[in-house]
Amino acid sequence: MKRIFMRLRAACPPASLLAMVALAGCAGPVSVRQVSLVQGYRATSRSALLGHAPGNSTLVVLRRNGLLPQWRAHPDRAIAALRAQARTGAIDPDDMADTLFALAELSYRQGLRHHNAADFLSAALYAYAYLQPGQAGGPSPYDERFRQACDLYNLGLSAAFPNGVGAGVQRRALPYGTIELGFDPAQLRWHGRVLDGMRPTATLAVSGMPNVYRTPGLGEALTALARPAPDTARPPAPDSPEGGGSFSISDQIRVPASLLLEMDNPRAQVLGDSPHGRLVLRVMDQDPATRIGDATVPAAYDQTAARALSLRETALWTKEYRGFLDGTTFDGTRPRLVAMTPHRRGNMPVVFIHGTASSPYRWAGMVNDLLEDPRIREHFDFWFFSYATSSPIPYSAWQLRRAITQAVNSLGGVRADPALGRITLVGHSQGGLLARMLVINPGDRLWNGTASHPLSAFHLRPDARRFIHETMFPTPMPEIQRVVFIATPQHGSYFAAASVMQLVGRMASLPLRVSETARELMTGAGDSTHLAGRVSRLGSVYAMSPRSSFMRTLPTIPIVAGVHTHSIIPVCGNGEPLSRADDGVVSYASAHIPGVDSELVVRHSEHSTQSNPFTIAEVRRILLLQLAQGVAAPAVPTSPVASLR
Numbered sequence: 071m072k073r074i075f076m077r078l079r080a081a082c083p084p085a086s087l088l089a090m091v092a093l094a095g096c097a098g099p100v101s102v103r104q105v106s107l108v109q110g111y112r113a114t115s116r117s118a119l120l121g122h123a124p125g126n127s128t129l130v131v132l133r134r135n136g137l138l139p140q141w142r143a144h145p146d147r148a149i150a151a152l153r154a155q156a157r158t159g160a161i162d163p164d165d166m167a168d169t170l171f172a173l174a175e176l177s178y179r180q181g182l183r184h185h186n187a188a189d190f191l192s193a194a195l196y197a198y199a200y201l202q203p204g205q206a207g208g209p210s211p212y213d214e215r216f217r218q219a220c221d222l223y224n225l226g227l228s229a230a231f232p233n234g235v236g237a238g239v240q241r242r243a244l245p246y247g248t249i250e251l252g253f254d255p256a257q258l259r260w261h262g263r264v265l266d267g268m269r270p271t272a273t274l275a276v277s278g279m280p281n282v283y284r285t286p287g288l289g290e291a292l293t294a295l296a297r298p299a300p301d302t303a304r305p306p307a308p309d310s311p312e313g314g315g316s317f318s319i320s321d322q323i324r325v326p327a328s329l330l331l332e333m334d335n336p337r338a339q340v341l342g343d344s345p346h347g348r349l350v351l352r353v354m355d356q357d358p359a360t361r362i363g364d365a366t367v368p369a370a371y372d373q374t375a376a377r378a379l380s381l382r383e384t385a386l387w388t389k390e391y392r393g394f395l396d397g398t399t400f401d402g403t404r405p406r407l408v409a410m411t412p413h414r415r416g417n418m419p420v421v422f423i424h425g426t427a428s429s430p431y432r433w434a435g436m437v438n439d440l441l442e443d444p445r446i447r448e449h450f451d452f453w454f455f456s457y458a459t460s461s462p463i464p465y466s467a468w469q470l471r472r473a474i475t476q477a478v479n480s481l482g483g484v485r486a487d488p489a490l491g492r493i494t495l496v497g498h499s500q501g502g503l504l505a506r507m508l509v510i511n512p513g514d515r516l517w518n519g520t521a522s523h524p525l526s527a528f529h530l531r532p533d534a535r536r537f538i539h540e541t542m543f544p545t546p547m548p549e550i551q552r553v554v555f556i557a558t559p560q561h562g563s564y565f566a567a568a569s570v571m572q573l574v575g576r577m578a579s580l581p582l583r584v585s586e587t588a589r590e591l592m593t594g595a596g597d598s599t600h601l602a603g604r605v606s607r608l609g610s611v612y613a614m615s616p617r618s619s620f621m622r623t624l625p626t627i628p629i630v631a632g633v634h635t636h637s638i639i640p641v642c643g644n645g646e647p648l649s650r651a652d653d654g655v656v657s658y659a660s661a662h663i664p665g666v667d668s669e670l671v672v673r674h675s676e677h678s679t680q681s682n683p684f685t686i687a688e689v690r691r692i693l694l695l696q697l698a699q700g701v702a703a704p705a706v707p708t709s710p711v712a713s714l715r
Contacts, residue, residue, distance in 0.1 A: 115214065118179040119221055124172070127215060131172035135161070141176070145183075146245070149176050153246065157341045170200040170337065171215050174222045177245070187230045188243045194226030195249070195345065199336040203288065204363020220288055224370055225272055227290035227331060234268025234292060235329060235349050250346040251331065257351040260296055260325065261412040265351070267295030268327070269379070271372035279374055279438050280681060287359070287368030289328035289352065293376040296323040316469070317407045317453075317477035322383045325411075326354040326376040328369035332362060355411075355447070374438055380410060381434055407473035409453045413481050417451045418492045418696065421474065425499025425557075426610065430454035432498070435681035440690055449697050450494075453477065458581065459500060463613050463620065464516070464541040465584050466500075467507030471547060474508075478549060494552040494696055496689060498680055499656070500610055502558025503624070508547045509635075512627045517542045519623030534587050552634040552696055554689060557653055557677050561625050561660040562616030616660070625663070635666045636692050638685055640675035653677040668692075 105113075117125045124132075132138040132148065135155060141148035155161050156169050174196035181189035197219040202208050209216045230242070240251045258265045271291045276282050284291070298321065333339050333347040352360055352369045359368045407421070408430070422433045433454065441447050455473060457466045474493065478484065484491035497505035517525055517538075525538060613620040629635055639661040645651035648671065651658040655677040662669065670688045672679055679685045 117218055118175045118182070119218060119225070121182060124175050124179060125215075125218070127168060128172040128175045131165075131168055145176070145180055149173065149180065150246070152176070153341070166337065167200055167209060170196050170340070171219060174200060174219060174226075178222050178226060181226070181229060187232075188245050190226045190229035191242055191249070192226075192244050192246075194223045194230060194331060195244075195333070195336075195340050197223035197226065198331065198333060199340040201288075202336050203367050204361075204365040223288065224290055227329060228270040228272040231290060231329060232270060234266075234294065235351065240349070244345075247343060247345075250344075251349050252347075253349040253351075259299070260294075260353055260356070261414075262299055263296040263323070263412070264299050265294040265296055265325070265327065265353075267297075268292045268329075271375040274372075274375045274379070276375050276378045279378055279435050281435070281439060282374045283438065283442050285326075285354070285358070285368065285371040285373065287328070287370040289330040289360075289370045291370045291372040291375075292327040292329055293324045293372070293379050294327045294353070296325055297321065316473035317409070317480060319409045319412055320380070322380055323410060324376045324380040324383070326371040326373040328352045328354075328360075328371055330360060330369065373441070377438055377441070378434070381431055406457060406469055407453055407455050407477055409451060409477075411451060413451050413487075415487050416489050417449055418489045418494065419451050419453050419477070420494045420496060420693065421453045421455055421470075423455045423470065423495060423497040423501030423504050424459075425497075425501050426459045426614075428459065428498070430456060432678065432680055436686050436689065439683075439686045440693070443690060443694075445697060446690065446693055450693060455501075455504075457504075460610055461581055462541075462584060463500065463503050463610050464507060464544070465581065466610070467504045467544065468541045470504050471508055471544070474547065474549065484549065491549045492551045492696070493547075493549045494554065494693065495550060496554040496556065497558060498556045499558060499677065500614065502553075502555040502560075503614070505553045505555070506558075506560075506624070506629065507544055509550050509553055509629050509633045510544065510627045511546050511630055512544065514543065515627055516544075516620075516623055519626075520619045530590055534590050537583065537587055546630045546633070550633060552636070552692070553629075554636045554638065554692055555661070555663075555666075556638045556685065557640055557656055557661060557679055558637070559614055559621075559656045559660050560663050562618065562621035563614045563656050563660065629665075634696075635663075636688075637661065637663065637666045637669040638672060638679070638688055639669065640672045640677065640679035640682065640685070642676060643674060645671060645673045653679070 114126065116122055118128075123129075129138065131152070132141050135152060137148045137151055140151065152169065152173060156166065156173070161169050174193045177189050177196060178193035180186065181193060200209065200219050201216070201223065209219070235253055240253065241248050242251060269292065271293055274293075328351075330350045330352065331347055332350055333345065339345040339347075350360060354369075354371045354373060357369060358371075359366050361367075413419075422430060422437075424430055424432055437452055441452075455470055457469055459466070478490045481487065481490060495505040495508065497503070514524070520542075525535070525542075528535075530538070612618055615621060639658055640653040641648070641651040641658055642654055643651075645658065648658045653661075653676050658671070668688075670684070672682055672684045672688075675682045675685070
């Protein structure tokens with residue numbers, strides 16, 4: 071000490087030393103300083119959940135029990151000592167809740183340090199005991215630790231059960247012993263399918279969907295793969311006489327689920343020698359909440375992550391340009407119409423039809439938002455149609471017709487479920503033209519408008535003649551009740567007429583059946599002029615040119631009575647005047663058709679408007695209108711003509 075004083079005296083003049091002593095004597099042991107709102111909130115909300123030191127309430131418990139130094143030097147020993155004090159009654163009963171929360175947070179911090187499943191599971195158990203759902207004496211929901219305890223429980227389970235759960239009784243290690251957990255394997259059955267391939271969503275980051283929806287609650291939020299059960303009959307092969315293969319329920323369905331670990335009398339069990347409990351699996355569409363004791367507790371779900379993972383694992387987006395350049399992409403190789411959930415009786419199908427060089431992937435943002443409305447989720451099934459977008463429009467529409475027919479028949483038909491006769495088509499761009507082909511009755515007008523001679527003048531094989539009748543002489547489908555046209559080139563696209571697009575169109579191949587039938591037509595009468603153009607000019611790019619014979623003919627054929635139609639037309643900028651407005655691909659004048667039930671102009675939106683919030687809101691309004699017509703539901707206002715600025 072004398073040595074330190076001599077050094078200070080040598081470094082500082084006597085006057086400075088006197089000032090330091092005076093200041094030290096004036097400084098009090100307690101101080102208060104002004105901080106910002108952000109700094110104040112950060113200090114009070116500190117938590118091990120963020121990877122930091124434990125929060126203030128946990129540090130208080132450690133200090134009051136004389137364990138803070140031990141926590142800093144030997145964390146595992148400090149946790150064991152605190153647990154021992156709670157077990158032996160050394161802690162006042164009024165302080166037990168504080169102690170359980172501290173044990174949960176300290177165990178979770180150790181789990182992060184050691185990446186140890188036993189620590190994470192212990193944290194979940196302590197947090198559950200602190201919350202003791204369904205029993206009296208739980209924490210106030212206004213206590214910030216209430217939400218933190220829910221997160222410690224949920225995330226602790228996510229780390230302890232990274233692969234979900236298996237059937238039967240399980241024994242899991244804990245830092246202080248083991249726990250026995252029962253599980254009923256019947257919970258793995260969902261709509262005739264088996265749930266497996268479970269993944270926690272806590273460690274998944276979703277991009278590509280503007281809005282991420284989660285349902286707050288208790289449990290490990292999971293996404294579970296719903297595979298066909300081994301005892302479920304397989305659908306007929308694509309080339310079977312039954313015409314199967316056009317429609318299927320996706321084998322990559324991922325459903326939002328939640329895994330809960332429940333314990334009876336948790337505060338006594340968690341401090342005992344042989345804790346036991348049960349694992350409960352909930353699926354969002356069946357069990358939005360769970361019953362624990364005397365309380366109904368909401369289960370935690372991450373529905374957007376489940377939807378995103380379903381889309382990602384189907385790799386739909388990889389077919390966008392291949393599906394344009396290769397006309398055989400969807401010929402007999404895979405289903406063209408895919409349902410993302412099994413059909414439930416009474417649910418009305420909504421068929422989404424993408425546009426040129428696109429895929430069902432482009433509906434992701436819209437579908438994610440629509441499914442957040444429980445009325446839509448509970449009364450509609452979403453089906454997605456894929457097709458080679460360079461193929462002739464009548465041929466793609468014929469594929470769509472066959473796929474819908476096969477889907478309705480495979481589900482028992484309209485007599486078994488009248489809702490299958492109330493289908494809504496939602497078509498974007500070229501997809502809208504495919505939808506229109508299903509609700510017109512052209513007779514021979516479409517053929518006469520595109521060919522210079524009647525079909526009877528051609529010498530054709532019976533199957534070729536039948537194929538032409540089915541594609542060029544369509545009849546309206548009675549199951550279609552409503553059509554939504556989005557950015558649809560009803561009178562053609564100036565973009566398709568551009569020379570560069572015509573060049574791209576020549577690069578695309580056509581389906582084999584189309585090519586063979588076209589050649590037979592050209593040679594059937596010995597004169598290739600009987601068909602408007604060569605084989606390579608039959609594709610959709612040429613057809614969508616305003617100058618094409620197909621595009622000059624189709625708008626003259628009216629949509630049949632009884633079908634409700636709606637137009638959603640995006641325009642760049644403020645779209646003034648509308649007569650000269652366009653979306654970069656389709657002009658307003660081309661997309662506009664008279665006589666629709668409603669028309670919405672979405673301003674400041676480009677051609678790919680599917681994820682535009684105003685476009686989504688209008689589709690939602692239309693679906694609720696469809697629902698209100700046949701099911702008791704709140705009235706939905708109509709908007710015959712509207713414009714969004």
